Amino acid sequence: MDAGLQKGEGFSCYIQSKGDILGRYNGPVCRLCRREGTKLFLKGTRCFTEKCAIDRRSYPPGQHGQARLRASEYRTQLREKQKLKRIYGLMERQFRRYFAKAEREKGVTGKNLLVLLERRLDNVVYRLGFSSSRKQGRMLVRQNHFSVNGRTVNIPSSLVDVNDMIEVKEGSRGLLAIQHALEGMRPVPSWLQLERAGYKGSVLSQPVKEEIELPVNEQLVVELYSR
Numbered sequence: 001m002d003a004g005l006q007k008g009e010g011f012s013c014y015i016q017s018k019g020d021i022l023g024r025y026n027g028p029v030c031r032l033c034r035r036e037g038t039k040l041f042l043k044g045t046r047c048f049t050e051k052c053a054i055d056r057r058s059y060p061p062g063q064h065g066q067a068r069l070r071a072s073e074y075r076t077q078l079r080e081k082q083k084l085k086r087i088y089g090l091m092e093r094q095f096r097r098y099f100a101k102a103e104r105e106k107g108v109t110g111k112n113l114l115v116l117l118e119r120r121l122d123n124v125v126y127r128l129g130f131s132s133s134r135k136q137g138r139m140l141v142r143q144n145h146f147s148v149n150g151r152t153v154n155i156p157s158s159l160v161d162v163n164d165m166i167e168v169k170e171g172s173r174g175l176l177a178i179q180h181a182l183e184g185m186r187p188v189p190s191w192l193q194l195e196r197a198g199y200k201g202s203v204l205s206q207p208v209k210e211e212i213e214l215p216v217n218e219q220l221v222v223e224l225y226s227r
Contacts, residue, residue: 077224110218118207122156145172167200
């Protein structure tokens with residue numbers, strides 16, 4: 001199991017193949033922000049209020065949360081990778097596949113990795129403002145509430161391309177989750193365009209790294225996998 005999966009932190013484990021144990025976190029997501037020492041924006045609008053766990057308790061959870069830990073290069077790199085995985089809700093095997101693909105593409109590997117993750121459909125749904133968090137966006141996509149270029153897509157990891165049209169299906173436009181998310185009025189990045197009245201958005205260009213604004217140093221993730 002990944003070194004970042006702590007015992008007693010609410011992970012449900014299952015065996016995918018012989019000798020391959022994977023764990024998906026199903027506990028309070030605010031603990032993950034505290035574990036990483038920064039806001040990962042996993043709780044939707046709560047992250048912008050005074051109830052945010054990081055604002056109230058900025059130290060890691062658990063009995064020894066306030067203990068001093070020995071700093072090391074590996075630990076720093078690992079924490080950056082864990083932050084990126086948790087922000088996008090990925091398992092270790094999924095994350096490795098994205099990294100391998102980013103390495104094969106031309107350009108800077110770290111930038112390629114961020115662009116690939118941003119192009120995920122569940123993230124695009126979140127960036128357009130149709131969901132209050134990436135986790136909620138993933139759930140809505142799986143429940144067949146969105147179409148891409150007129151065809152229903154229920155795979156959250158589907159990658160969008162330039163000129164793709166993402167639309168809330170007509171029968172899903174009255175969902176409270178979508179209505180509440182749209183009321184949040186989050187800024188939409190320049191590589192996307194939102195047509196709020198039509199419940200649809202389009203991809204104008206590839207994601208721009210300067211607008212991704214994540215509390216992660218992607219170069220440290222590249223260094224970790226280059227060991």
